[in-house]
Structures are given as C-alpha cells and as structure tokens.
Amino acid sequence: MKDNRTVTVLSVLAYNNPAVLLRMTGLFYRRGFNIETMVACQTDRPSLSRLTVTMTGQSAEIKQVRRQLLKLEDIVKVDVLEMADCAASSLALIKVSATPENRHAVLSAAQTYGCRVLDIGDTTITLEMTGREEEVNRFVEFMRPFNIVEMGCTGVTALQRGDTTIFDGLEG
Amino acid sequence: MKLNGSEILLECLLEQGVDTVFGYPGGTVLNIYDALYKYSDRIQHILTAHEQGASHAADGYARTTGKVGVCIATSGPGATNLVTGIATAYMDSIPMVAITGNVATPLLGRDSFQEIDITGVTIPITKHNFLVKDVNQLADTVRLAFEIAQSGRPGPVLVDIPKDVSAALAEYTPAPAVKARPIAPPKADRLERTVEILAEAKRPLLYIGGGVIASGAAEQVRALAEKLDIPVCSSLMGLGGFPADHPLWLGMVGMHGTRAANCATRDCDTLIVCGARFSDRVAGNPKGFAAGAKIIHMDVDHAEFDKNVLSTVRLAGDLKETLAIVTDRLDPACHTEWLAACAENRVEWPAFPTDPEAPVDPSVILRTLRDLTDRDTVLVTDVGQHQMWSAQFYKQYAPRHLLTSGGLGTMGYGMGAAIGAQFAAPDKKIALVTGDGCFHMNLNELTTMVSYKLPVVILLMDNRVLGMVRQWQKVFYQKRFAATDPERQTDFPKLAEAFGCKGLVIEKNGDIEPVLREALATADGPVLVDCRISKDANVLPMIPPGGSVDQMIESMEEYENER
Numbered sequence: 001m002k003d004n005r006t007v008t009v010l011s012v013l014a015y016n017n018p019a020v021l022l023r024m025t026g027l028f029y030r031r032g033f034n035i036e037t038m039v040a041c042q043t044d045r046p047s048l049s050r051l052t053v054t055m056t057g058q059s060a061e062i063k064q065v066r067r068q069l070l071k072l073e074d075i076v077k078v079d080v081l082e083m084a085d086c087a088a089s090s091l092a093l094i095k096v097s098a099t100p101e102n103r104h105a106v107l108s109a110a111q112t113y114g115c116r117v118l119d120i121g122d123t124t125i126t127l128e129m130t131g132r133e134e135e136v137n138r139f140v141e142f143m144r145p146f147n148i149v150e151m152g153c154t155g156v157t158a159l160q161r162g163d164t165t166i167f168d169g170l171e172g
Numbered sequence: 173m174k175l176n177g178s179e180i181l182l183e184c185l186l187e188q189g190v191d192t193v194f195g196y197p198g199g200t201v202l203n204i205y206d207a208l209y210k211y212s213d214r215i216q217h218i219l220t221a222h223e224q225g226a227s228h229a230a231d232g233y234a235r236t237t238g239k240v241g242v243c244i245a246t247s248g249p250g251a252t253n254l255v256t257g258i259a260t261a262y263m264d265s266i267p268m269v270a271i272t273g274n275v276a277t278p279l280l281g282r283d284s285f286q287e288i289d290i291t292g293v294t295i296p297i298t299k300h301n302f303l304v305k306d307v308n309q310l311a312d313t314v315r316l317a318f319e320i321a322q323s324g325r326p327g328p329v330l331v332d333i334p335k336d337v338s339a340a341l342a343e344y345t346p347a348p349a350v351k352a353r354p355i356a357p358p359k360a361d362r363l364e365r366t367v368e369i370l371a372e373a374k375r376p377l378l379y380i381g382g383g384v385i386a387s388g389a390a391e392q393v394r395a396l397a398e399k400l401d402i403p404v405c406s407s408l409m410g411l412g413g414f415p416a417d418h419p420l421w422l423g424m425v426g427m428h429g430t431r432a433a434n435c436a437t438r439d440c441d442t443l444i445v446c447g448a449r450f451s452d453r454v455a456g457n458p459k460g461f462a463a464g465a466k467i468i469h470m471d472v473d474h475a476e477f478d479k480n481v482l483s484t485v486r487l488a489g490d491l492k493e494t495l496a497i498v499t500d501r502l503d504p505a506c507h508t509e510w511l512a513a514c515a516e517n518r519v520e521w522p523a524f525p526t527d528p529e530a531p532v533d534p535s536v537i538l539r540t541l542r543d544l545t546d547r548d549t550v551l552v553t554d555v556g557q558h559q560m561w562s563a564q565f566y567k568q569y570a571p572r573h574l575l576t577s578g579g580l581g582t583m584g585y586g587m588g589a590a591i592g593a594q595f596a597a598p599d600k601k602i603a604l605v606t607g608d609g610c611f612h613m614n615l616n617e618l619t620t621m622v623s624y625k626l627p628v629v630i631l632l633m634d635n636r637v638l639g640m641v642r643q644w645q646k647v648f649y650q651k652r653f654a655a656t657d658p659e660r661q662t663d664f665p666k667l668a669e670a671f672g673c674k675g676l677v678i679e680k681n682g683d684i685e686p687v688l689r690e691a692l693a694t695a696d697g698p699v700l701v702d703c704r705i706s707k708d709a710n711v712l713p714m715i716p717p718g719g720s721v722d723q724m725i726e727s728m729e730e731y732e733n734e735r
Contacts, residue, residue, distance in 0.1 A: 018303075019291065026295050060478060067475035073300035073320060
C-alpha cells in the first residue's frame, strides 16, 4: 500500500481474444492512468477472461478509466469495487537465506504466518505466502532480516463479497 | 458457394454497399487486387500516388457521404503509410475500414520481407482491429469491422489479412448489410433535469461539435435553438451543423473563434453541449470555461463526460433522439436581452478592398469563393492558417460540406480528402484550400486528380513560409523564425503543368474574382491557383493556448505595442 487513499478494484470481464491485455495496458499507458496491480486469468466460461486491476486514484479518474475500458470492443463488463467490499488475495513466493543456524527461525516464522514451505535448498528456503495484500506485505517485511535472495509476487485478485458475481446481468 | 478469401472480402464489401475503394497494390495484396480485377464492374478501385493519399481519400469519402470509407494497402510500408490517415479519422470519429495485406501466416513473426505488426501499431488509433488467420472467419470479421466502424461514436477499424488467407478457399454465404448497433435511450431522470435547467435558463448557449454532423442531428439542433431562442456556437468539427446565416448563429468558438462566440461561453448561465468534447482548442483553460454556467453534456460516448470539463448533467444517447425529446418537452422561450448582449460582441467584416493593385488578402479570396460557389460546394482544407481562414470566412450552411482535420491537425490531409470527396460527390464542386507547406507534403496526389480528371479547384495560399508555426513564433517566441522560412523556389503553376494540371496565379486583389471564376469553370481536370499572399498575414482573433476570451488578441499591432 503506497498511501492511505482507498484502493479500488476494477473487475474486468473480457473476451479471451488475442491482444486483449495489450489493448488494456496500452489504454492505461496512453491515457496516463496509474494502476497498481493487474492479474489476468481464464474464467469458467472459455470465451471470457477476468482481469483484476487495482488503483488508488480519485473517483473521477476511476470513472474515466471505467468508461474508457468499456469502449474497448473486447471488454464486456467493468465492475468498480472498494477493496473493503472484496474477498481479495495475493500471493508471494519468497526465497530466503537459511543457514543451519537460522533455518529453525525461518521455519518458525513461516509457521507463525501460516505460509507454506515450497522448497528447502542447501542454503535457502522458499516460502509461499497468500493473503490480503497488506498481510503479504507485512510478512515480506518480517522476513527481510533473514535476507531475501529473490521474490516473486502476483497482484491482487478479488471477488465481490456476498452472492453477487461479475456474470450478473449478462446474457447467456 | 466456395470462394477464395479475396473474393469473400469483396463480396462482403458489396454486402455493405461499398462501390468505391481507395488503395495501392503490393505483394501481399496481389490476391485481393486479382479479385478487384474480376469485380471491377461492381467495385471501382481508385489508385492513389501513396497509401497516405488513399487513407485520406477514404476519410474524405466518408465525411462527404456519411458512409464507411474503405482503403486498401499492402503489408509493411503500405500499411504504415496508412497510419496518419487512420489516426486522422480516429481523432475526428470518421467511419473507415482499412484493409491491409500481411505476409502469409507461416511467415508472421519472423521479420519477413515487408512484414509489420500493423494491428499492434494501430491499436491506439483504431476503434478495434483484427488479424484474420483463418479464412473461415474472414466474412464475419469484415462484417463486424463495418458494424464497429459505424456504431456509436464512429471511427476507423483495420482488418489485416495474411496472403495465404486471401488465397484460401472457404464457403461463402451472403448476408445483408450490417446495421449500426442500437444506442440506449437517454435516462429519464437526466432528461427531466435537463428540461428543468433549460426552463430556468436566462442565458443559454448551444455549443455544437462533430457529433451533430456524425449523428445527422443538425435539424434537431436548429429546432431546439429556434424554439427556445438559444444562440449557437460550434467547434471547427461542428461547422455546418447550424446554418451560418441564421440570426442565432454566433460563429466558431475557441482559439480562432469569433469574439461573439467566445464571449457567450464566458457569459452564459447554461451551456448545452451537443456532440462536442471541450478540446483544448475550444476550452483553452478548461477550469475557466463557461465557469459560471450549468453544463448539460449530450454525447454518445460516455468517456467524453467529465474528461476535460465537468458537467452538471450528462445525457448519454443518440443526439438526434435526445435533442428531439428535450425540445418536445420544453415550452417556447424568448431570450431577447441575452441575444442582444451576444449581438453586441459581433464583429463586422471589413468591406472588400476596391483597389485592384492592392495586395491579396486571404479572407477576400475565401469570401469571394463563397460568393461564387453554390451551397452544395464541398470545401476541403489542409491544416494551418488557411484552414482557420477557411473556417472563419467560407461560411457553412449544411453538414458534410467542410472536410478538415480538426483533431489530429494533419498537414497533407487535403489532397487525398479532396479526391475522396470528388468520388463521393461527382456532381458537386470540390474546392481544396491548402497552404504551400501542406501542399509540399502530399502534392504527389495531383497525379491522381489528373489521371481521374477530377475537377478539384486547389487554392494554394502561398506565403512561402510555414505560416501558422511562424505566427506562433511571432507571438510567443519573439520572432525567432526557426525553420519556418525555408526559401523554397517551387514554381507552383509550372509544377501543376508538369503533372498535367492547369495552373493559375492570383497576384493582386484585382485577380481574385476573374481567376476564381476561371478556375471554377474548369471541368476537365484539376486546376491549381497559386494565391500569393503576404507571409505576415495572421489568423485573428487568437486566444493564446491555456487562455480565455479575456486574453484574446484581435490586432497584432496592438499586441506588439503592448509588449
């Protein structure tokens, strides 16, 4: 989280056509929209993809982003959600130094945060942490003193809380 | 019926009612050109000198007719040469389908000869584009391209067809012409709010843009203006959307707009925006634009709302329908005082100079041209000082009679666009007003006009400098005339003659009328008129960029004395 403004989630439903990501990212770039994260995946409907974008803009900017996105031929629907209204998660893979002396401490930290141990090497341990973005960030900060040698993260993926789905109101 | 991809393409064009395409052949479109040879009795192909000319011609054809313009180019440089024309159409919301060839599908992505990722290149300047890798998808893709190009806010769509796809056989089933997608009606509560605001307005103003032309809503604008007694101003793109001889007409608004129109935007209490987008050339200072007014923004494109200027009511929908509903629900009104206040800011044009030896004034050329041509005449412009003089002095009375690159401001647009306009309207007089800078960019298309015997009248405002940039250097860069005075030696009438085109000269005031008459009477091909104007002629009035009507420069001498 870079500042205290509310984080907005744009849940985008798009036809699974070639270049749909390029069209979206190109739009963000040329209109100067600042996005924080973007995650793309298939949905259970083979022709549709779901893209989850997070932004910390003013509401006017977010409206403009939504309207511009909806002009793209491949985009079916854009739901604008407050992060607080979402069941959201992101994932980090963290490879930390683990010498015989501190291996136990690393494993114990992993256990405290409820993350999985994916791999144990001769001098490193690779951990998988999932959770809300702030939890993942907190864990990363906690692990820093152990010397993180490399790290990979996804952005946030999110679904609206309750029984509502992105498919509501769509035909077929 | 089994046809090859090229024949399927042409059948789909015929389905859409296309009978004219503009293009240039090349390696990867050979199959398409072979089919064009076969279909030449039904589809006329116009060969331009350069693909850019073809793209502007398709644009000019579309602007004149309201139909989708079509251009064809080969892969690689052919495709990239279309880019400026596609971008021009995109910025002005002109329906166009651009068809490009590409290398055969097995060669894609290998930096093959004349290969370019033209769909990647044109993503930012098309409404949508397609790379068709399967001939079985071709027909539906072409149909979809036409649907997208003319739906909602129109614009260009590109279809890229690899060479093996244009050769492959597939089953073709005829289909009817596609229709523009239905537009959702304006929301009831917003219509109600609009009616409330307009009923209370004391100083209402209509600001119209290109959307009025695109949606064919000129009649509806006029009906609203007349019923509620509302003065009308327009962006460059909206000119022709309201008759310039109407008592409610205030003129063009913005940087080179009239004092009356710009003062009205400052003083109005309600601004009704119809298919316009508050471009920086209209609302130089978006925060100060119509600052005290309630703004009702009507547009088909939701993304135009609150993009540049915040509005009070946003009415999304078809302009024609929206205006008709609003007009119907309101009682007639009178705004006599407000109209009188607007009229006080009108500036009368000076009388024509009587001395035949007087220097040539560009405004006199354009006003004389207006007097000598009927209202059916289509005026095409390039970009720069002559474009603004054309907008100011060649009055527009009906939509689709002014073709100009408003959004992109494409120098070199005019020659191609004039070709497209003449094919779109063979019986109308087409006049192109250009400058020596613009003409030097795409004068190659003179050969196209000569080949096809197009009787276009080309008025070349020849000041031997790049006038608009030079004017900015004069005003904002203390007369440091960098690269705007190239001392070119081109003899334009001789150049015209070398192409097989008639060349005439206007050197002094007394030449204007007789030479224009001679030019307009030329029917067997183009005629170029070299209008020798002063390099110090300015476009005035002028509101500096970012400024408002209170900073309007109306006399260059006064402006320079004040500094």
